[in-house]
Amino acid sequence: MLYDLAPPRTGKRGRPALKDTRLGTAKDLAATLAFVPFQITRYQRTETVHLAETTCLWYGSFHTRTVRVILLRDDDTDSGYDLALVTTDLTTPAPALITRYAWRWSIEVTFAEARDLLGAGQARNRTRAAVERTVPVGLYCYTITVTWYVLHGHHPSDTADRRERAPWYTTKTDPSVSDMLAKLRRAIIAARFLPTRPGQPTDQEIRAVQQAWATASLDAAA
Template sequence: MPDEGIQAILQIRRWLPHLPFHRLSPAEPWAASPGRAITIVGDSSFASLELIAAVRRYVRLVTRLRLDASLFAPPPPRRPGQRGPKACKGHRLAKLTAVLANPATRWTRVWVNEWYGDEGRILEIVSGTAIWYHPGLPPAPIRWVLVRDPSGQREPQAFLSTNLDDKPEAILGRFVWRWRIETTFQEVRRHLGAETQRQWSDLAIRRTTPVLLGLFSLVTLWAGELMGDAATAPQPRTAAWYAKPLPTFSDAIAAVRRAFWCPAELSMSRPGQATVEIPVTLLRRLVDTVAYAA
């Protein structure tokens, strides 16, 4: 993953040359407005010292951090006349597993609007800066954030940012935003066939995925318009083992299909007539079934 991740991130940097480069410390000035710097958010496969060393000067990287990662204090300043190579790290810090188990750890409670698709909840966090180091690999100055759920529903997790002056709440917020992007790509693959299309032309391959993502946006907008009418509003399709309080994309695309298949101007039956060839309730059930299966 590091090689592919490095190439992808540096390609994004080449695509957006007008945005400022990432600063490595609060004392280093930005080349332009700091609010538009590139932020890359990734899962645990992006938590690589090789990847961080290759991209940290170009982007801000936010990703997971192992609870048993080896963290160190910054190297002490060199004494006048001191010889030998410059130290890349200081003394060893307690691992995050020890911080988690230490009763003296001072936790801060924060409210998170959304946590892995769930509703907002209160989390407890503790944060600090350190040097993440492993023998044979370049050291990485990071800001780490340790998170635990007071309700005990989810396991404790740790995250990192290569920007040392990031606020812990901002790091969590950026990582939570990734959930929506992942869900979007998952729904596009499942319901619109992204990554399963078969073309021989390179141009067709490059065009298909953007078109499908655009179709996803159109379906979402059309479903939003249908929400204004109780008769056409997407209704969550639930099961005994899966209760949905709000419609998902499968409900949205089924509602849009029904709206296209049964436009009011093409309905020739009289409003008061209950049956034509089959009962109305059975016809609606068949249309709903096909709308989800199409």
């Protein structure tokens, strides 16, 4: 619940008020605040949106710390709001904060994919060291998977092959992390079951090592 800022001290005895008039919810604010059009850039697009903001208290979460509530209404929305942000940043212009918020989308997607695809954050650890290490290791595995795919696993036909197997992805233009992970798994399985595994010594190399050991043994005995 949102409240107006605390009123000035009255000079009377007793505890001063920590909050003023109850403002209600973001929905209530959207019905009273004036929305102003702005050009903002988010998700690689520049578009017109309508913003409204106020400075108040989110008393239940931040107690007496002052916050800003920023409401965004898309250009084709007539009432209410499409996005509500609460921030303790009291100086940055609202359009810049909307852009900054949009930047976090890729970060949140990374966390979700690391959790859902690689199990990061799902381990039932109890010791402090294990808790501090498990999630970073999961994120490292995520990074290694993407790096391997970019350097060694990518093929121009990957997206087309995926769309052929899943034709409902009509707008798919790039491989997803799940596609990268599936290809890495196939590459690992193929490497394990190749007729000749890379890195195995040849018979000639084995005999050369055995001969070197035998010579070393004779020298030690002498």
